[in-house]
Amino acid sequence: MIKKRLIARIDIKNEFVIKGIHLEGVRKIGDPHDLAVKYYEERIDEILFMDAVASLYGxxxxxxxxxxxxxxxxVPITVGGGIRTMEDIERSLKAGADKVAINTQAVKTPQFIAEAVRTFGSQCIxxxxxxxxxxxxxxxYCDNGREHTGKDALGWCRQLEELGAGELLVTSVDTEGTKKGCDLQLLQAAAKGAGIPVIGCGGIGNTGHVVDVFQKTACDAVAVASILHYNLAGVGQIKEALLAGGVQVRP
Amino acid sequence: MTKPGIAIVDYGLGNVRSIGNGVEKVGGEPVLTRDPAQILAADGLVLPGVGSFVSGMERLAGCGLIDCIREYAAGGKPMIGICLGMQLLFEQGEEFGVTAGLALLSGEVKLLPPVAKLPHMAWNGIAPPAPGRWDGTPFAGVRPGEDMYFVHSYAAVAGNESDVLSVTDFGGHSFVSAVQRGNITGCQFHPEKSGAEGLAILAAWVDSCR
Incomplete structure (x- = not known):
């Protein structure tokens, strides 16, 4: 049976893990490699590294x-932040990433997604x-929640799917870093009817919030940050809560 | 004990570095190569691959490796195909038109039915098609139902039932998630990305190359 996925999102600025609120006002947390290894050993399903300032400073x-x-x-590793060219994707994959996450460049040039999919396959975009x-x-929004795009987010999700993206990572800028729970209406609107897997992100502060996403939306995965970085709950505790709530995950 | 030398076919498709890291982690000596002499001299051969069936066969042909891989397989040393690398072991694939494969195993590669989201990008359980099927294979130590990481839209339909090593449920449809016939093994999932349990399969396979 297909399992729901729990993903650790590790935002990086220079060489440090950071965590902000609404994708801003960041605080240093630690070494990205060490955190990734820790979460792997705790049985996280996937790691997502995001270079928080790459798209700002190029x-x-x-x-x-x-x-x-x-x-x-x-376990699979996705890398995002500042992916602008086919060479950026190739370098990321050669470094060992399995997938790349693209936002700003897709907004600037939607065909970039189609081109990336043709070259590398939808499974890694x-x-x-x-x-x-x-x-x-x-x-x-783009540039880490700083820039308006003028695009309706849900329509943009559908368009990205049509361009061939293999997965959608949907982050609520409003709830990100608040630890008050996700924007469940947004996640359900994005995931309902999507033909590709959708990862919900932004606002997870306790195990109940993760259970909520899977019980109340059609999301295939959840990306969490604060809850793990601040030791509010461990990977094992989150998975126990999910299994207790009837959500099928890899134990 | 000397480490078994494992050639990982570097034909420009797939996450060769991750497989190399996995092989190294479980005690093998990985070599990323497209040199036929180096491939034929290896104790074990990994055929990786990500992308479409047609691009996989085109790249293998472009590197002049099709005969080399067939020769390796006929030599009896252990060989494992991972993801697209498993699919290429079969006679043909239907992605972007029908393309001939390596034909080391009988069967073809077809799109999964639209009963769940595609690509099938998830952790999912693997089970033996019959009790005892995993005895004496690299899956011997795996718990039936163990979750592995999958990323694919196409899957093999084996011509010989006896080649099927594991099956997996995709929205109520059972597909072939691993195959094994003699010295040839194939995994649709990524053992190098499936945590400790995936590494255990890789470790058992690398051990079989000694």
């Missing part, structure tokens, strides 16, 4: 971290959507 420091991490971490409530719906 650089990407992640390759060394990925190379080191994939010697010790034997994760389209990242940062959504913020706007009127009755949500608007998508």
């Amino acid at each position: 650089r990407n420091n992640l390759f060394d971290i990925i190379e080191r991490s994939c010697r010790d971490v034997f 994760v389209a990242s959507v940062e959504a913020k409530r706007h009127g009755a719906g949500w608007e998508s």
Whole structure:
């Protein structure tokens, strides 16, 4: 039976793990490699490294971290932040990443997604959507929640799927870092009817929040950060809560 | 004890570095190569691969490796195909038109039925098709039902029932998630990305190369 996935999201600035609120106002947490190994040993299903400032300053420091991490971490690794060119994707994959997450460049040039899918296959292209409530719906943002795109987030999700993305990472800018739970309406609206796996992200502060996402939305995976980084609950505790709540996960 | 030398076919498709890291972790000596002499001299051969069936066969042909891999397989030393690498072991694939495969195993590769989201990108359980099927194979130590990591949309339909090593449920449809016939093994999932349990399969296979 297909299992729901729990993903550890590790945001990186320079060489440190950071955690902010609403994707901003960051605080140093520790060494990205060490955290990735710790979560792997606790049986996390996947690791997501995001270079928090790469798309702002046009650089990407992640390759060394990925190379080191994939010697010790034997679950899938996704890398995002500042992926702009086919060469960036190739370098990420060669460093050991299994997938790349793309947001800003897709907003600038939607065909970049289609081109990346043609070259590398849909299975390694994760389209990242940062959504913020706007009127009755949500608007998508880029540059780590800083820039408006003017695009309706849900319509953008459908378009990214049509362009061939293999997965959608949907982050609520409103709830991100708040530890108050996810924007379940957003996640359900994005996941309902999606033909590709959807990863919900933003706001997980306790095990109940993770259970909520899987019980109340059609999301296939949840990406968590604060809950793990601040030791609010461990990977094992989250999975126990999920199994107790009837959510099928890899134990 | 000397480490078995494991050639990982580096034909430009797939996460060769991750497989190399996995092989190293479980006690093998990985070599990423497309040199036929180096491949034929290895104690064990990994055929990795990500992407479409047609691009996989085109790349193998472009590297001049099709005969080399067939020769290796005929020599009797252990060989394992992973993900697309498993699919290429079969006679043909239907992705972007029908393409001939390596034909080391009988059967073809077809799109999974639309009973759940594609790509099938998830952890999912593997089970032996019959009790005792895993005895004496690299799966001997695996708990039936153990979760492994899958990323694919196509799956093999084996021509010989006896080649099927494991099956997996995809939205109520059972597909072939691993095969084994003599010295040839194939995993649709990624043992190098399936945590300690996946590494245990890789370790048992590497051991069989000694």
